Amino acid sequence: MKEIRCGSCHKKLGQGEYTWLSIKCPRCGTLNHLRTESPEPERQRAPTVDERSD
Template identity: 50%
Template sequence: MQNIRCKQCNKLLAKAIFQQLEIKCSRCGAINQRTMSPYIDGEKTHGQTADSLDRRQTKAS
């Protein structure tokens, strides 16, 4: 499963396996849209999603 966090306030919104997802954050009201789960038919595709990495997943150079 993948943790789904709000792009505005980083609140955990869901833990899910999905193809398309649209969810409204209850804290800040932002609409978050995601496509393509990292799991397709039980196989992991190395975390590839249509969204960029959040600030916790990036490493400063």
């Protein structure tokens, strides 16, 4: 789990798992846009021909 904190005043807004989140801080009113980058970036592999002969 990740701590979600306000980018302006660092108030803890919550915790959890998210990929994209928009949350308004109740203390300072800053609208935080939070985004996590995927831990394993999907690589766009060059299309290869799978040589399988069934």
